[in-house]
Ligand SMILES: NC(=O)C1=CN([C@@H]2O[C@H](COP(=O)(O)OP(=O)(O)OC[C@H]3O[C@@H](n4cnc5c(N)ncnc54)[C@H](O)[C@@H]3O)[C@@H](O)[C@H]2O)C=CC1
């Protein structure tokens with residue numbers, strides 16, 4: 558059994574690749590960083606380190622890699638792959654789609670074995686998104702064959718893997734917790750038995766719970782942390798205002814999730830408590846600039862901050878604390894993040910109001926709009942006040 562996995566980064570090696578290898582798959586990574594591809598091929602193994610008191614070292618072996626820029630190599634690997642997965646980042650899905658389409662077009666005319674393609678990204682409907690991009694590169698005849706033979710089940714993946722540097726370039730330290738939930742409905746053929754994967758009939762409750770709890774909380778703390786000058790997320794969360802705002806934002810999303818889905822308030826409370834502890838894992842150091850990366854994506858209408866805020870407003874609830882997170886996200890002026898730079902440029906050129914509308918889709922007639930503007934002022938005043946005491 559062969560799994561072709563796009564993205565040999567933190568989640569690729571530290572989570573998806575490791576689980577697939579443990580389940581008996583021969584894992585072939587596809588990445589565009591030649592040094593990484595070469596190192597994987599030279600060693601054909603790597604270590605996943607569990608960041609907790611036990612510090613277990615998991616040996617992942619029998620892996621290899623190809624370069625994603627070599628479309629022919631990717632197509633050749635796709636012909637007999639039993640599973641395709643990705644962890645490249647939601648914005649990269651459209652870039653890998655043409656090669657996946659090329660591989661599928663050739664495969665469905667030669668191999669009638671069903672194939673599932675699972676995007677393991679932090680996004681609602683990641684695999685559906687990938688499918689849409691792939692179909693843009695397929696003829697109608699090939700689309701019909703792909704409809705029959707290829708499934709694009711959506712997935713929710715959860716495991717915190719910070720940016721890291723080790724002398725051993727393949728080593729990756731991960732938190733002990735992980736969750737990988739895959740939508741059964743859109744799968745074709747037999748469900749692959751992978752220990753650690755939960756198949757569910759409908760993914761929506763799970764992906765919304767994950768994105769609107771883990772990622773909402775993390776993003777709120779990260780943007781506020783950055784705003785108030787913290788580097789590490791754990792340090793940011795020791796700040797009473799940030800901790801309290803993050804918890805309150807999660808109480809707001811909890812209200813949404815328990816109203817929409819079968820999760821009880823008690824379950825959500827336990828889930829939140831566990832997540833807050835995961836954010837401050839003393840065995841991992843994670844920076845606010847990683848967690849806040851790509852703010853344009855994170856401020857999108859369905860993403861972790863605006864998505865729940867808009868839904869709550871529709872339920873008649875005012876999401877005060879989510880709006881503090883959104884306000885802070887617009888102040889994320891981290892110079893090494895292209896999306897952060899773009900937002901700051903837009904604020905300068907178009908003004909804050911127009912920039913908020915542009916990225917969040919929240920119109921100036923929405924009560925959320927004035928709330929966000931109000932929270933921007935509140936944060937400015939709070940920071941000015943704090944800096945008085947720092948002098
Ligand atoms: N790091 C984390 O804690 C978590 C990340 N995720 C999601 O997993 C995805 C990957 O995140 P990370 O592993 O943290 O990022 P990463 O940056 O460590 O890994 C991404 C990998 O994709 C590769 N890549 C970029 N363009 C490519 C292309 N065109 N073809 C093939 N490979 C390409 C990069 O070279 C890199 O090795 C993202 O969607 C993220 O939201 C989900 C849960 C947890």
Ligand SMILES: O=P(O)(O)OC[C@H]1O[C@](O)(CO)[C@@H](O)[C@@H]1O
Nearest residue numbers: 679716717718771772775848850
């Ligand atoms: O990977 P993204 O979507 O850029 O966001 C970072 C978030 O993803 C995670 O890496 C895992 O869900 C969290 O640590 C963090 O909230």
